Amino acid sequence: MTRWIAADWGTTALRITLMEGDRPLDTRASGDGMNSLTRDMFEASFLSLAGDWIDDKSHGPTQVFACGMVGARQGWAEAAYRTTPCTPLDGGLTRVVTADPRLDVRIVPGVRQLTPHPDVMRGEETQIAGILRALPDFDGVACLPGTHTKWVHLSAGEIVSFRTAMTGELFATICSQTVLRHSLVGDAWQEETFLAAVSDALSRPEVLTARMFELRAADLLHGQEAAVARSTLSGLLIGAELAATKPWWLGRDVVITGSPKTTRAYDVALKSQGLAPRILPADAMTQAGLIAAKDAA
């Protein structure tokens, strides 16, 4: 069976998987994200990571299916957005012109929404294709937490609409760039504190920016533990996001697809609101989505 490469190429990292049919054989990663590359650097970056995975015998070029910011305007080749409502994938992938004839690279297009508000995704559409491969009849909401968390309404195999919250990026930026950084060191975690803050922000979402400074003051005045401050900040931000996206998840079937740590936070937060989310890991869904893209090509 022919080998091919699945590539998850985002803003800050490249992860590739050597595949044989639907079966993963090996995985490699590098920090060569879209942000650190100019267009003419993508091919060399890919070749240096894939190395001996590239077939140089007589079998013809190695197929590569890629998703993520690699298809942005500043990426390897721009893969124009498809527009909601739409299936997460169709057969139309963007071919990349490569200097090396051993490569046959195709990029999955992102998805855009024009109404009711402008929104965009790149990479998440592939995870959604993976979710629908795992749960073909799913009718509900996919929550894809990360730097930019997506809430995606899925029905009849289509992305009906979606909403992005900048929660992950705000948390990281506040932890590293504001005065709170002095009071948020480390990565210890207290789930009870987190859930109390989720509940607080859900019932009074307006308190966010005022409650934040309390974390600094409590450190200065009482030496409050960093774990309390981090868990509270995370809970306030995720609680505010849940307040904003309530129409998306309330009374709906919800699937969470993210990294283990972030998934856990959204899972317990949604459970505290009486939901019973299903969990499908992000890496596996990306891989399943790239298999779907290859099958559809």
Added chain:
Amino acid sequence: MTRWIAADWGTTALRITLMEGDRPLDTRASGDGMNSLTRDMFEASFLSLAGDWIDDKSHGPTQVFACGMVGARQGWAEAAYRTTPCTPLDGGLTRVVTADPRLDVRIVPGVRQLTPHPDVMRGEETQIAGILRALPDFDGVACLPGTHTKWVHLSAGEIVSFRTAMTGELFATICSQTVLRHSLVGDAWQEETFLAAVSDALSRPEVLTARMFELRAADLLHGQEAAVARSTLSGLLIGAELAATKPWWLGRDVVITGSPKTTRAYDVALKSQGLAPRILPADAMTQAGLIAAKDAA
């Protein structure tokens, strides 16, 4: 009449004013904020800016009255917090031990709040002393917008309680450190857009983190102007702050004391809610407060 020096020494800047009694004679500033100095650097930094203002004749040492982060634990000398409810100043200033015998430096203590929530200020107590010098019978709320905006309930000459919102720091950090930075360049401003976002966030404060990413998507999809994005982000953040602080300003007499640009934003936002704030400029209030500190010493 004896000359003295009023020093407003914050996190990122030092501003000094040569005074003769209550009359300012000259002003100088440097970027030597508390953040860029270790304790043993303050004296040299001060001397290099004040230079020929320091009296080296036979009149005795030059008096310096200072407020702000210069009194923090990492400052020139720690000036312990006073606790609310309290007057903004009393006679108790912290003396700095200097190597140069020509200096007699005193620092105004900050103010802390233990209940109903922990909070701290350093520098704003001096501006409040200035406000009370200008409006001795003021009973209402002082809004001091800035990196960390303070809402301060004043009554019978005392700070009753206060609340800090991180609005200014969040705006600056989001503009410079997140993916939105690409869509927020420049500093053009649209007041109507700003007020629409204030109103939106006041009525639905939970939309903050979701509406933020819309600014990026609207740029990618429609090339939305940076001025629209900046004004919207500022309006969303200030609107959310006004939602959080509604119990502070609703039906109250409000004074705004900040820099001209920030004051203007809070002024039009509060006017849109039916208030008629008075405006007293920050620099003048700091100076008046340092005169009050000298008089009380």
